[in-house]
Amino acid sequence: QKEVEQDPGPLSVPEGAIVSLNCTYSNSAFQYFMWYRQYSRKGPELLMYTYSSGNKEDGRFTAQVDKSSKYISLFIRDSQPSDSATYLCVRYGETSGSRLTFGEGTQLTVNP
């Protein structure tokens, strides 16, 4: 079983929509998670990180971890065309050399 699994989409929404991106993870011992964003032909860039359960908000972005169901979510409010990218949910391996384990990525297109 993969450590992190993500619906690859693609997902297409109109500008201004609320976007929900979701992942599941395999091991309830995992504690640190991240969301990376990757624009076409670029390397991934860190968007947000979260620890264990709960919500974290940063501007239009909210990251949520539900430890009981091993579910990770990223919500984007008032989505913009500039949000069009691939979003990668990531497990941060604090006990495995700080390596990152990525989901497959969800390709998002926000249409003007």
Added chain:
Amino acid sequence: DTGVSQDPRHKITKRGQNVTFRCDPISEHNRLYWYRQTLGQGPEFLTYFQNEAQLEKSRLLSDRFSAERPKGSFSTLEIQRTEQGDSAMYLCASTLGPSTDTQYFGPGTRLTVL
């Protein structure tokens, strides 16, 4: 621009040839990671360095792959006797240290093996 650079950005080679990629991390960063990303997939960990020491290698890294980081600065990733299955984006990332969670990625080297 994250400050991590990779060279070349694109490489086309014929099966059986050797290729070498270079990564220049952010100057004060001690840790350097290599990942491989195939089309439609997320990056997969290959190996990482703490300064000049290679501390871990993924089982994805076959004997044809070798990575170095002399003097703890730039790093090279060499693939010998390339195969079509090696076609992918090779990404380098760096971070300040083990307790720092942000890895800064370079733009990647896209390898196409014909």
